[in-house]
Amino acid sequence: SQQGEEDPQALSIQEGENATMNCSYKTSINNLQWYRQNSGRGLVHLILIRSNEREKHSGRLRVTLDTSKKSSSLLITASRAADTASYFCATEFRGGADGLTFGKGTHLIIQP
Amino acid sequence: KAGVTQTPRYLIKTRGQQVTLSCSPISGHRSVSWYQQTPGQGLQFLFEYFSETQRNKGNFPGRFSGRQFSNSRSEMNVSTLELGDSALYLCASSLLGGGGQPQHFGDGTRLSIL
Numbered sequence: 446s447q448q449g450e451e452d453p454q455a456l457s458i459q460e461g462e463n464a465t466m467n468c469s470y471k472t473s474i475n476n477l478q479w480y481r482q483n484s485g486r487g488l489v490h491l492i493l494i495r496s497n498e499r500e501k502h503s504g505r506l507r508v509t510l511d512t513s514k515k516s517s518s519l520l521i522t523a524s525r526a527a528d529t530a531s532y533f534c535a536t537e538f539r540g541g542a543d544g545l546t547f548g549k550g551t552h553l554i555i556q557p
Numbered sequence: 558k559a560g561v562t563q564t565p566r567y568l569i570k571t572r573g574q575q576v577t578l579s580c581s582p583i584s585g586h587r588s589v590s591w592y593q594q595t596p597g598q599g600l601q602f603l604f605e606y607f608s609e610t611q612r613n614k615g616n617f618p619g620r621f622s623g624r625q626f627s628n629s630r631s632e633m634n635v636s637t638l639e640l641g642d643s644a645l646y647l648c649a650s651s652l653l654g655g656g657g658q659p660q661h662f663g664d665g666t667r668l669s670i671l
């Protein structure tokens with residue numbers, strides 16, 4: 446079964462609002478990454494957070510990691526219509542021997 | 558710097574045929590990984606190549622194979638195609654692979670099996 450599970454599966458908010466997506470996983474990890482995928486396109490890397498880090502920021506993105514709860518969250522502040530996409534968390538363990546293990550994603554819709 | 562390039566973008570095949578997909582990584586990247594994306598199973602890891610050697614492999618049947626050339630370009634081959642092989646096949650590259658690095662994805666090859 447997949448390592449990461451995102452919650453919610455779909456989220457619709459108004460432009461300018463903040464969007465929060467959560468990811469839970471099952472086993473100990475080396476790191477966790479968040480990716481964005483626009484319809485019909487490839488994945489774009491957003492943030493990588495290592496197991497010994499608790500929080501990382503990149504522009505309007507904030508990622509937290511709680512290894513005791515085996516969960517992560519992605520916060521997008523001041524959302525824009527261009528943020529409409531699917532967002533995936535991906536976990537890596539065993540030094541990447543199994544590649545990235547993705548959740549099924551959160552589909553985010555930003556209403557103008 | 559050019560991104561990851563996958564060709565072709567779309568492909569239609571029939572059951573029993575075989576197919577070869579191509580991936581050109583970002584210049585200087587030596588690791589290439591392949592993923593299959595379907596609505597039912599989501600994104601699943603196929604394999605990773607580094608310096609022309611398969612370094613890691615996911616849980617897929619032997620019909621799925623790949624190779625990497627000396628210029629880091631990679632090809633993926635699927636033989637005896639089945640309806641369930643219909644998917645978006647994504648290639649990703651990174652500098653060294655082996656974990657702990659961002660993956661740079663191409664836009665994929667959408668394979669449809671009739």
